[in-house]
Amino acid sequence: xxxxxxxxxxxxxxxxxxxxxxxxxxxxxxxxxxxxxxxxxxxxxxxxxxxxxxxxxxxxxxxxxxxxxxxxxxxxxxxxxxxxxxxxxxxxxxxxxxxxxxxxxxxxxxxxxxxxxxxxxxxxxxxxxxxxxxxxxxxxxxxxxxxxxxxxxxxxxxxxxxxxxxxxxxxxxxxxxxxxxxxxxxxxxxxxxxxxxxxxxxxxxxxxxxxxxxxxxxxxxxxxxxxxxxxxxxxxxxxxxxxxxxxxxxxxxxxxxxxxxxxxxxxxxxxxxxxxxxxxxxxxxxxxxxxxxxxx
Numbered sequence: 001x002x003x004x005x006x007x008x009x010x011x012x013x014x015x016x017x018x019x020x021x022x023x024x025x026x027x028x029x030x031x032x033x034x035x036x037x038x039x040x041x042x043x044x045x046x047x048x049x050x051x052x053x054x055x056x057x058x059x060x061x062x063x064x065x066x067x068x069x070x071x072x073x074x075x076x077x078x079x080x081x082x083x084x085x086x087x088x089x090x091x092x093x094x095x096x097x098x099x100x101x102x103x104x105x106x107x108x109x110x111x112x113x114x115x116x117x118x119x120x121x122x123x124x125x126x127x128x129x130x131x132x133x134x135x136x137x138x139x140x141x142x143x144x145x146x147x148x149x150x151x152x153x154x155x156x157x158x159x160x161x162x163x164x165x166x167x168x169x170x171x172x173x174x175x176x177x178x179x180x181x182x183x184x185x186x187x188x189x190x191x192x193x194x195x196x197x198x199x200x201x202x203x204x205x206x207x208x209x210x211x212x213x214x215x216x217x218x219x220x221x222x223x224x225x226x227x228x229x230x231x232x233x234x235x236x237x238x239x240x241x242x243x244x245x246x247x248x249x250x251x252x253x254x255x256x257x258x259x260x261x262x263x264x265x266x267x268x269x270x271x272x273x274x275x276x277x278x279x280x281x282x283x284x285x286x287x288x289x290x291x292x293x294x295x296x
Contacts, residue, residue: 003296004155005060011143016132019069022144028294029061056145088112166284173277188221230261248295
């Protein structure tokens with residue numbers, strides 16, 4: 001079953017006075033590219049979060065947002081650096097007096113609080129609280145990853161239906177080409193007979209040239225091998241669709257092989273009807289290539 005690189009999943013868990021919400025969005029990409037938005041208080045856990053994402057999502061451009069809200073009253077981790085702010089206030093007042101300016105205390109305090117390092121972050125000293133918070137985050141992450149993967153599987157099922165339709169259309173056009181090729185061969189044979197007659201009627205007939213012309217016409221117009229290979233590629237494509245492994249790259253490779261055979265048939269057939277079928281096959285193949293770029 002196919003798995004799309006496009007996905008979305010969110011998970012919210014409330015426990016221990018904490019509400020954790022994680023949202024994961026994924027888009028197609030050749031490799032795994034993870035971008036995380038995590039509060040600074042849990043920045044040391046980013047590597048563990050990335051490892052979990054890597055194990056679950058495999059490929060794609062991943063955007064992860066972690067939001068944390070306290071549901072009980074707690075001492076704020078961000079506090080005023082009072083000694084430094086007091087020094088800023090004194091310096092601002094002294095500067096204002098030197099310049100014979102009058103500044104009210106409220107404005108002085110506002111200016112002091114805007115200065116560098118006016119606030120400090122208090123580190124949480126309760127290891128048990130940190131462990132409990134991390135456990136809640138892990139539960140939310142598990143839920144978000146699970147829902148994102150479910151979304152990707154649903155998208156993959158839709159992609160699989162579309163790809164099967166495209167392959168079936170190409171297969172139908174190949175059948176049309178096989179039928180037209182039966183009508184084309186007598187015309188090719190007639191052209192070869194005319195060329196041979198022209199050579200045999202020439203007094204300066206060259207046996208070597210005759211053999212070269214014969215080989216040229218045979219190789220130029222025969223598409224038997226291309227038809228067989230193309231049919232095999234179509235069958236193999238459907239087999240890979242049904243496998244359980246990550247197969248986006250393999251499907252893309254097979255589609256390239258399909259394109260190679262279609263192009264060869266178009267260049268060798270030298271038949272207007274077959275050329276029309278080839279154009280239709282190329283149109284379906286472009287759709288296949290576009291869709292397989294979004295398959296893991």
